[in-house]
Amino acid sequence: MSRAKLKGLGIDLPIFPTSTVGSFPKPDYLVEARAKFAKAKIDRKELEELERRATAFWITTQEEIGLDVLVDGEMYRGDMVAYFSELMPGFEQSGLVRSYGNRYYHKPIIVGEVQWPGPMTIGWWRYAQGLTRRPVKGMLTGPYTVMDWSFNEYYPDRRSACLALARAIRREVEVLVEAGAKIIQIDEPALSVRPEELPFAIDAMHLVTDGLPAYFIIHACYGAFDAIYSQMLKLPVDNLDLAISHSTLNLMEMFRRDPFTKDLSLGVLDVHSHQVETPETVRTRIEKGLKLLPKESIWIDPDCGLKTRTIEEARGKLVNMLAAVKALRAESAGN
Amino acid sequence: MELLLANHGSYPRIGDSPGQQRLRRGYAQHERGEITSKEFEAIQTSLIQEIVQEQAEAGLDLVTDGQIRWYDPISHFAGRLDGIKINGLLRFFDTNCYIRQPVVVDQVAWKGPILVEEYRSAQAVSPKPVKVVVTGPYTLGQFSILESSRYRDLPELVVAYTEALMKEVEALAAAGATLIQIDEPSVLQHPRDAGLVKVALTRIASRKGRARLLLATYFGDAAPLYETLQAFPVDALGFDFTYSRVLGDLIARLGSDKAVAFGLVDGRNTRMERTEEILPILHRALPKVKGSPSYLTPSCGLEYLPRDKAQLKLKKMAAVAAELVGRG
Numbered sequence: 056m057s058r059a060k061l062k063g064l065g066i067d068l069p070i071f072p073t074s075t076v077g078s079f080p081k082p083d084y085l086v087e088a089r090a091k092f093a094k095a096k097i098d099r100k101e102l103e104e105l106e107r108r109a110t111a112f113w114i115t116t117q118e119e120i121g122l123d124v125l126v127d128g129e130m131y132r133g134d135m136v137a138y139f140s141e142l143m144p145g146f147e148q149s150g151l152v153r154s155y156g157n158r159y160y161h162k163p164i165i166v167g168e169v170q171w172p173g174p175m176t177i178g179w180w181r182y183a184q185g186l187t188r189r190p191v192k193g194m195l196t197g198p199y200t201v202m203d204w205s206f207n208e209y210y211p212d213r214r215s216a217c218l219a220l221a222r223a224i225r226r227e228v229e230v231l232v233e234a235g236a237k238i239i240q241i242d243e244p245a246l247s248v249r250p251e252e253l254p255f256a257i258d259a260m261h262l263v264t265d266g267l268p269a270y271f272i273i274h275a276c277y278g279a280f281d282a283i284y285s286q287m288l289k290l291p292v293d294n295l296d297l298a299i300s301h302s303t304l305n306l307m308e309m310f311r312r313d314p315f316t317k318d319l320s321l322g323v324l325d326v327h328s329h330q331v332e333t334p335e336t337v338r339t340r341i342e343k344g345l346k347l348l349p350k351e352s353i354w355i356d357p358d359c360g361l362k363t364r365t366i367e368e369a370r371g372k373l374v375n376m377l378a379a380v381k382a383l384r385a386e387s388a389g390n
Numbered sequence: 391m392e393l394l395l396a397n398h399g400s401y402p403r404i405g406d407s408p409g410q411q412r413l414r415r416g417y418a419q420h421e422r423g424e425i426t427s428k429e430f431e432a433i434q435t436s437l438i439q440e441i442v443q444e445q446a447e448a449g450l451d452l453v454t455d456g457q458i459r460w461y462d463p464i465s466h467f468a469g470r471l472d473g474i475k476i477n478g479l480l481r482f483f484d485t486n487c488y489i490r491q492p493v494v495v496d497q498v499a500w501k502g503p504i505l506v507e508e509y510r511s512a513q514a515v516s517p518k519p520v521k522v523v524v525t526g527p528y529t530l531g532q533f534s535i536l537e538s539s540r541y542r543d544l545p546e547l548v549v550a551y552t553e554a555l556m557k558e559v560e561a562l563a564a565a566g567a568t569l570i571q572i573d574e575p576s577v578l579q580h581p582r583d584a585g586l587v588k589v590a591l592t593r594i595a596s597r598k599g600r601a602r603l604l605l606a607t608y609f610g611d612a613a614p615l616y617e618t619l620q621a622f623p624v625d626a627l628g629f630d631f632t633y634s635r636v637l638g639d640l641i642a643r644l645g646s647d648k649a650v651a652f653g654l655v656d657g658r659n660t661r662m663e664r665t666e667e668i669l670p671i672l673h674r675a676l677p678k679v680k681g682s683p684s685y686l687t688p689s690c691g692l693e694y695l696p697r698d699k700a701q702l703k704l705k706k707m708a709a710v711a712a713e714l715v716g717r718g
Contacts, residue, residue: 149660150406150696155479155488156461157417159404162486162696164660204486208661248484327478 057293057318058351061270064237066190070387071341071355071380072123074320076274076296077194077242078135078360079128080369085109089133106130107182114186116370121377124238125191127183129362135196135242136163136204138175143223145169149206163205169219171226177234184235193236197243197273198224198263199256204245214255221259232269240272241292244359247275250282257289264291272296272320274359281305285313296320298358310347319348322358323379324372329364331371337379350387355380391676392683393714394451395707398606398628398657399523399573400463400691401441401456402700410697413437413458434458435511442516444701449708452521452569455512457691461490463525463573464533468492471554472499477535483575483609485658485694492534494541498550500557506565513566522567523606524558526574527551527594528587533576545586552590556597563599571604571628575690578610578633584618595623604628604651608690613637617644625649626681630689631671632656638671642678649681653689655707660699668710676714686711 113128140163608630628651
């Protein structure tokens, strides 16, 4: 069904469409430039020039690897929530809080009504799409995750903060669609942290996607899926992207209980491991998915953003992912 | 009935001023081998001195060392026991904090005191009594990967952790700790395992000597377990009121034989509570609490907040307590 939707949107993808979750490692020159920019040693224009260069590098690299649906690589983002909270009125930055070890970060604080500030991602999407004929995904962080990863001093509760964010994020989706984006991914890594809140996370997703002509993917990379799986099927999206490369979930049992009704992106590369998976390992993971769903419903990608890997590791992993997919496509065509 | 002001456990390690960042700098220097372990520990000690002062100045009756020396609440204990190796990062409940996950590879055994020196050195520089916090055996079990065939399942692993922590609690009581808090947040996610936790605490309580034992629950609604917890062999029960709208009324209605640690100040959100949000709950519930002293505390450890906000939260507790006394 979703394949028909994609066709209707003018997008024709091969069997086992391949994509990535969003972020890629930043080249050294960009890491250095970001540090200099933070110390006001270079200006925004200089930084942006390098961000464009790095984005172009990743578009070319993705084409060379043979990926079907591309991403801009998020060369201009530090953190997936902070990027948006720094642009949106209603947010302030907190003092430093610890994440682990010696890692600290500024957590956003909602201090007023959150508002859409005008396009936040369109410029980068247009730039990336202008470099390739393959579809580039629009990439947004979802309202539940922005809410969960922020302090809230303004809204009376988590639900109202989440729904307010959803209304603002919908505006961004609308302009992405207007600009020509056909595939839009909403990142909701926090989605499953409090199963009792899933109903309003679903309400929020309705506010973000309802009535808009695009193929929506939701990426949720960790958590208690077994507890929330059946409810997740109510999410108004076309594709669920789940991390299964190192998952112990018994998907088979879950799918038997509640038949899966959407497309599934199988996260088959472990982004937290330095080890480059062999094509055989990737194939085994895909075959696990093939036991569960018809091949027409399966997309193939890494289990999360690749930004913490080196460029060589990221490339190596994706090349082997494509090798496995190409072999399966050939066999599938032969059958 | 007496109400004491107590910190919960963890406290922010750094603030935003350069002086408040010395632990972060020291940590990096220590990792690069530019300072010795001894020099790094001296930085930790001076920071602990600073934060116990900060807590005392905010008006607290009971302080903690802020868990400044801990990597996290799980591996700090599990990693110091025999039979366990420490693995990669795992999210700690639904916080943005990560712990290092223990893998049980052999028989779990206590090697020697884990917190005794930490307790002594904090108490030596603190103008107020220091509360000791121990992560409970059930929560340690829930966050562990069981690889060894010595233990068949979680209940058996919890027994093994319990036996190790019995020795730890005995050593802490012998060192003079007067209030020992056992953190069992995981029991709220798995209420059906409450019986397992009760058995564990019964054994731990047998070693507490003259210390008071406080069971701290948080990151979940304790109301459904309230009556069950009343039968636990501890002196006080700690609750996270931010997850429950009914807990205050429940205590007012059913009373409490145990002292209560009222976690009424949100340790996870920077929004500052208004006194009138907290005071009515204390007015209703506190007269029904038989155990004494009870405590007013944050809802959980404060390290999820920036340093300046954490300090303000403690001051808010003091303001609420002053108001409570003022109105009699």
